[in-house]
Amino acid sequence: MDRYEASPFVRRPVQERSRVALARIVAAATEVLVRKGDDGFSMAEVAEAAGIPVGNIYRRFDGKDSIVQAIKLEAIRRLEDAVCERLNGQKFAGPSEIVSEISAILAEISERDEALHRVLYSYPMLTPSLRAIGLAGRGRVFAHYNNAVSGFLDFLPEKRRLSVIGFSYQIIVSSFVSKSRGDDPILLEMSWSALAQEVTKAATGYLKEAA
Structure with missing residues (x-):
């Protein structure tokens, strides 16, 4: 996950809990993208799959495009x-x-x-x-x-x-x-x-x- 932390499309986490959250977001986003494709991919779907509020995702990403x-x-x-x-x-x-x-x-x-x-x-x-x-x-x-x-x-x-x-x-x-x-x-x-x-x-x- 270290490379995601350094990705130009990610707001770099500082605290360990933020790193854990980023890992959950990326794993969930990948799963949603594979399961639903581009048409069904949304921040709400990612948040639900990750089990975290949508607002937490925006702390790391500008939007769904930056996640993809x-x-x-x-x-x-x-x-x-x-x-x-x-x-x-x-x-x-x-x-x-x-x-x-x-x-x-x-x-x-x-x-x-x-x-x-x-x-x-x-x-x-x-x-x-x-x-x-x-x-x-x-x-x-x-x-x-x-x-x-x-x-x-x-x-x-x-x-x-x-x-x-x-x-x-x-x-x-x-x-x-x-x-x-x-x-x-x-x-x-x-x-x-x-x-x-x-x-x-x-x-x-x-x-x-x-x-």
Whole structure:
């Protein structure tokens, strides 16, 4: 919960009881968001689920939008942490291993947080503020991926190398977002691990052909 306390969308608690209250609010808000989606998400619903007065929530958040923003930012940070831990400083034999690793990470986290991601990546959630959080997070994760892959493609001109790596990254990420969103029946029929395998083949094949 420490990162929620430091979130730019949260008024930072000072006392221990305030930290406990924040934890209850976030847990309740996440549960309501998963259960009711954006349309049914309200401060009143969160307060009821948390068992605290609505006024207590406003001590920590400006409103329901800031709660959702904090939840989305934390979901992205969990993914970024996993990518950073498993890509940075690791020795890979080639780009295919890196693609396989990042696809496996996305599969694990997408499966674990499937219900939450379904809401966070849904079309009603594509507000400018939430989209900005998503794009910034996608950019940070790409930086880890780019650093890992670049050394294997250093024979390419810098601009071409960045373009090739960027497009392979889009193949990976867009596939997982599409399945999370539930807008592709073919992807919906796949398990997360099966999607990781197919994405690895597609992105690795592109890297080989493009290079």
